[in-house]
Structures are given as structure tokens and as C-alpha cells.
Amino acid sequence: ALAITMPAFADENAELVINGEIPIVTKTAAPAHLEGALDEIMSGWVFRSDETQAMEMDDFDNPAMLFVEEAMVAFETPMGSEGKSCADCHDGPESLANVRPTYPKWNDAKEQVYNIQMQVNDCLTERMGAEKEKYDSQLMKNYLALLASVARGTPVNVAIDGPAQPMWEKGKEMYYTRYGQLELSCASCHEQNYGNWIRADHLSQGQVNGFPVYRLKDTKLTSAQGRFKGCVRDTRAETFKPGSEEFLALELYVASRGNGLSVEGPSVRN
Amino acid sequence: MKRIATSLVALGLMTGAALAETAPGDIQFDEYGAVEASLTGTPGNPDEGRKIMTTKSMGNCVSCHEAVAYADVPFPGNIGPILDGAGSRWSEGELRGLVANAKMTFEGTVMPAFYKVDGFIRPGDAYTGKAAPADLPPILSAQQVEDVVAYLMTLKDE
Numbered sequence: 001a002l003a004i005t006m007p008a009f010a011d012e013n014a015e016l017v018i019n020g021e022i023p024i025v026t027k028t029a030a031p032a033h034l035e036g037a038l039d040e041i042m043s044g045w046v047f048r049s050d051e052t053q054a055m056e057m058d059d060f061d062n063p064a065m066l067f068v069e070e071a072m073v074a075f076e077t078p079m080g081s082e083g084k085s086c087a088d089c090h091d092g093p094e095s096l097a098n099v100r101p102t103y104p105k106w107n108d109a110k111e112q113v114y115n116i117q118m119q120v121n122d123c124l125t126e127r128m129g130a131e132k133e134k135y136d137s138q139l140m141k142n143y144l145a146l147l148a149s150v151a152r153g154t155p156v157n158v159a160i161d162g163p164a165q166p167m168w169e170k171g172k173e174m175y176y177t178r179y180g181q182l183e184l185s186c187a188s189c190h191e192q193n194y195g196n197w198i199r200a201d202h203l204s205q206g207q208v209n210g211f212p213v214y215r216l217k218d219t220k221l222t223s224a225q226g227r228f229k230g231c232v233r234d235t236r237a238e239t240f241k242p243g244s245e246e247f248l249a250l251e252l253y254v255a256s257r258g259n260g261l262s263v264e265g266p267s268v269r270n
Numbered sequence: 271m272k273r274i275a276t277s278l279v280a281l282g283l284m285t286g287a288a289l290a291e292t293a294p295g296d297i298q299f300d301e302y303g304a305v306e307a308s309l310t311g312t313p314g315n316p317d318e319g320r321k322i323m324t325t326k327s328m329g330n331c332v333s334c335h336e337a338v339a340y341a342d343v344p345f346p347g348n349i350g351p352i353l354d355g356a357g358s359r360w361s362e363g364e365l366r367g368l369v370a371n372a373k374m375t376f377e378g379t380v381m382p383a384f385y386k387v388d389g390f391i392r393p394g395d396a397y398t399g400k401a402a403p404a405d406l407p408p409i410l411s412a413q414q415v416e417d418v419v420a421y422l423m424t425l426k427d428e
Contacts, residue, residue: 200345233399
């Protein structure tokens with residue numbers, strides 16, 4: 001009877017190898033900037049049930065790979081007034097394999113921190129003469145899935161110094177701010193209590209190396225900022241908008257907490 | 271001015287009983303975080319308290335606390351201590367303080383304050399993600415706090 005009422009426990013020592021050929025680092029030593037906060041960083045995959053973990057081990061079982069396929073088609077489809085496709089300028093998505101591990105990052109020309117969505121929108125509007133995509137549109141999330149898929153296994157390596165540093169500091173401050181009527185910060189749940197249960201939810205470290213994630217609960221892709229929105233809302237707070245300056249800072253900071261974990265997206269979560 | 275006065279009178283007439291309640295802003299914590307005086311003067315109902323603690327839309331204490339006393343409730347969380355024996359470890363006033371604002375007992379605790387209406391950063395309108403109304407209500411009403419305290423008092427050591 002106990003087995004039926006307990007939520008499925010994760011095998012926290014399982015190892016993730018995708019398609020039998022891409023080893024994924026799901027646990028590693030924390031980056032230096034987390035000294036005093038965390039010794040070891042872990043992917044959210046570690047905390048999921050055996051069944052959910054297994055879905056990510058083979059692309060045929062990973063529902064998010066359908067969106068990667070859709071993005072492959074879009075990548076080669078001319079769009080906008082210039083009649084160009086992504087493939088006309090980028091030699092296949094593999095040529096962009098360094099993007100997912102290093103974003104958000106400073107964009108010299110635009111003199112601000114850029115995430116992948118902003119970069120893709122620049123190509124759409126400035127180089128293809130197309131409309132920009134909404135922050136969390138299906139097509140935009142499909143591109144995110146594609147750019148993650150070609151980078152799987154590569155360590156996250158987001159720069160936190162240089163011109164991006166003020167934004168990183170802002171994100172760090174947000175991470176430790178106790179928002180909402182419940183007065184909970186990201187750290188309250190994901191630093192102080194990862195591994196514990198909040199009702200039926202097994203708390204992870206809230207890493208973003210697996211994004212975009214396919215959530216079985218709502219059968220669609222979620223971007224990192226989409227997830228942040230839900231987490232802030234759950235503190236009984238007025239949340240921030242995906243695409244906002246605040247969430248960009250938070251995305252940069254949270255991404256840097258995962259420096260050293262493999263890019264794993266598009267991943268599967270409950 | 272006249273309108274304000276009239277509506278104050280109307281309020282007094284309508285909520286005669288409720289006026290005896292201690293408002294969230296008037297609550298007195300002692301130096302250890304306890305609240306000796308009842309918030310309502312009406313004894314708490316332990317059955318109601320159990321319901322509040324184990325219902326997601328109410329106190330939802332079960333999201334962080336387990337207890338053998340409510341082992342029938344599925345998927346309790348384990349962020350906070352197991353609550354069996356709380357009524358032996360703590361006095362009624364200490365429990366009232368813990369439920370009203372646990373930060374007065376445990377500095378910096380992750381446990382939310384259930385009878386507090388201000389001092390929040392970006393308070394929201396419950397779980398909508400929208401901004402809180404100007405007259406944000408506490409998570410639990412004064413009587414609900416008393417009900418929860420009454421239930422906790424029944425959780426004695428064997």
C-alpha cells in the first residue's frame with residue numbers, strides 16, 4: 001500500500017547517456033562563484049522518477065525531439081522579405097553548437113546581455129526581413145530545442161565577468177530575494193531544500209542546463225523564463241514577465257550556477 | 271469626511287464580533303516569538319484546524335510538514351520538522367506565534383507567516399501571479415489561526 005501512495009523516488013545515482021552515445025554530466029563540482037553556497041551541482045534530471053529519467057535516454061522516447069524536428073524544417077524554410085532561411089547563413093544547426101552552452105552572453109554590437117531568443121529575433125528581423133517571434137511562441141521554443149539538441153553533452157560555460165557582470169550581480173540578488181506573501185527566494189527551495197519534498201514535488205537545484213524542458217504535466221516545451229514565472233507565482237508574488245530585463249538577469253545568473261553541467265535539453269521533466 | 275464616519279459606523283455594526291479580533295498589525299509577540307492572547311477570544315476548533323493544515327487552498331502546512339496524526343493525507347512534504355508532539359514541545363502561546371509569524375521564533379526560517387499583511391516584496395494576489403490588492407488579507411484569518419493552534423495542541427507526545 002505504501003508503494004502506491006508514495007511518489008516515485010528518483011534514482012539519484014543513475015547515469016545519463018543519451019542514445020547510448022552522448023554522456024551527460026548530471027553532477028559535478030560547483031563553480032568557484034558558488035563557494036559557501038553549494039559544493040556539488042546537479043541537473044534536475046537527477047531528481048526525477050525512473051520513468052521520467054528513462055524518457056530522456058533515447059530520442060525516440062523523448063517527446064521534445066518532435067519539436068527539434070519541426071525546428072529543423074523551419075531552419076531550412078525561407079521566411080520574411082529577404083527570402084532567406086537560417087540555413088542560408090548558418091551551415092546547419094551544428095554550426096551553432098557553441099550557442100546554447102554560452103548564452104546568455106554579452107552582445108558587443110548591441111551593448112547588452114543577450115539570450116538565445118533575442119539573438120534569433122535579431123536574425124529574423126534584421127537579416128531576414130521577417131516578423132519577430134513572441135518570447136515564448138512555439139516556433140521560438142522549437143529553435144531553443146534545436147539549439148540545445150546540437151549542444152548536448154557540452155559543458156555549460158556562461159561568462160560572469162566582463163561587461164555582463166552587473167547583470168549577473170542583479171540576477172544573483174534576485175536569486176536570494178524572498179518574494180511574495182510566502183517570502184520565499186529561489187534559494188529557499190533550490191539551495192536550502194533541494195532533495196527534500198514540497199508536497200509531492202521532489203525539489204531539484206532549479207538548474208537550467210536542461211532547458212527547454214518538455215513538461216509531461218502540460219505536454220509542451222517550457223523555456224527557463226517560463227519556468228521562473230511559475231516559481232515566482234508560487235510564492236504568492238506578483239511575478240515578472242518572460243522577456244523582461246529582470247528575468248534576463250536571473251537567467252544569466254541561474255545559468256552560471258550550472259557551469260560545468262552538460263547541456264541536456266531538450267529534456268523531460270514532470 | 272461624513273461618508274467615512276458613516277461607513278465606519280456601518281462597519282462597526284456589521285462586524286461587531288470581528289472587532290474583538292486582533293488585527294495582523296496589532297499582534298504582540300513576546301521576545302521569544304510567542305503570542306499569549308487569543309486572536310479572537312473564541313476557542314479554536316481542532317477539527318477545523320486539521321482541515322486547514324491539510325488543505326492546499328488553506329494553510330497547506332502538509333506541503334512542508336508530515337505527521338502520523340494526519341498520515342491519511344497523501345504526499346506530505348519534509349521541508350519542516352514532523353509535527354507529532356508539537357503540542358508537548360510548545361505552549362499554546364508559542365504555537366500561536368509560530369503560526370502567525372514563525373520568523374519571530376526562528377529567525378530567517380523558510381516557514382511563511384500566516385497572519386501578516388505587509389512588509390512583503392512584490393506581494394501577489396494569491397497564486398494568480400498578479401499584484402496583490404491594496405487590502406491584502408492574511409493567508410489565514412484570525413479564527414483559522416486559533417483553529418490550527420487548537421489542533422496542534424492535540425498533537426501530544428505518546
